């Protein structure tokens with residue numbers, strides 16, 4: 186029998202994600218959308234588009250409770266900040282999902298570290314700091330080199346390294362700049378806090394401010410990968426892996442990615458064990474997950490985990506390489522349909538982020554059609570607009586967009602992406 190499925194989102198979707206919706210509808214189900222109204226979804230996909238200011242978690246729940254429609258499944262693609270709301274809605278309707286506190290523990294990097302520590306997962310030393318004084322003391326305790334990051338951040342906004350005493354001289358300015366940037370983001374887009382009442386509703390022990398509370402962590406040296414895995418009834422299946430390239434410290438904005446991450450069978454087994462241990466420690470039961478691992482000189486350690494699909498290109502590129510549509514799979518998991526996976530990668534993808542070359546106002550963005558419709562399958566996403574003021578850390582943590590290209594080998598994918606990138610024209614004044 187057809188089921189009612191609620192999709193929650195902070196932004197619109199790519200063609201490939203819409204394909205998941207069409208495929209779900211073909212099975213006889215009905216789809217509904219809950220968003221903040223920042224975009225118009227494609228016509229005739231959703232029975233109804235509920236719009237509310239989703240930064241207000243408790244009010245959004247109330248708003249949905251007062252609707253006539255009831256749902257058999259609730260799920261999300263990537264919007265990290267909305268995962269607690271998705272879990273609360275699933276609970277409200279008695280649907281399959283993660284517990285709200287599990288989603289919150291993935292949102293608050295402090296609570297995440299506590300869960301991972303209890304679960305015996307390898308992580309760096311960490312300390313919660315609620316103001317500048319505590320931040321200084323935290324750095325003294327953890328010792329340099331260390332990393333400071335906002336408890337509720339994403340996209341590495343406001344994250345920086347303190348390499349030595351010299352970096353402490355600019356700490357106050359760095360910290361204040363970051364908080365200013367995060368507060369602006371909290372108002373107009375995708376980082377936001379939960380109020381006291383909302384944290385009580387979720388059952389949070391030890392309230393945190395997602396923007397002004399910082400975590401100081403021991404610096405992990407080494408290279409970083411991400412892993413997208415699907416979890417059904419606590420059972421873990423790794424679908425996609427990505428090798429990450431990030432900025433040189435003291436900032437960590439991602440510059441590029443290579444999919445899949447190529448490694449030995451031995452290393453694959455080690456990654457698989459670590460992901461399973463991490464998901465168990467967080468108590469994630471039914472959802473997609475996105476985890477970052479750092480290979481340090483003391484062995485692999487967890488950077489973070491989210492109970493959602495990886496962002497940017499990952500959804501579309503993982504489909505391109507493995508044939509699995511993670512949005513469709515997330516819907517099936519939310520419906521309780523038993524899934525089975527056998528993952529084989531066909532080819533490689535290389536993604537490059539387009540960062541501002543200098544600080545200033547964007548005057549022109551031009552992407553020639555020849556690369557938009559090229560057979561090397563370029564996924565191109567431009568996130569900034571003409572007239573936006575953009576800058577690099579420490580002032581701002583902007584990126585203009587990204588492009589990812591395909592090849593039979595990793596080298597070929599890299600070459601294709603680089604050539605296409607040269608044809609994109611961005612003028613900043």
Ligand SMILES: Nc1ncnc2c1ncn2[C@@H]1O[C@H](COP(=O)(O)OP(=O)(O)OP(=O)(O)O)[C@@H](O)[C@H]1O
Nearest residue numbers: 309332338339340341342344402403404405437489
């Ligand atoms: N303890 C650490 N040691 C070394 N590098 C770190 C540490 N913590 C974070 N980083 C770097 O900063 C990046 C951002 O941190 P984290 O993933 O925790 O925050 P985020 O804002 O959710 O990031 P993103 O969305 O970019 O993945 C990490 O991917 C990693 O490169």
Ligand SMILES: [Mg+2]
Nearest residue numbers: 340477488489
């Ligand atoms: Mg991260």
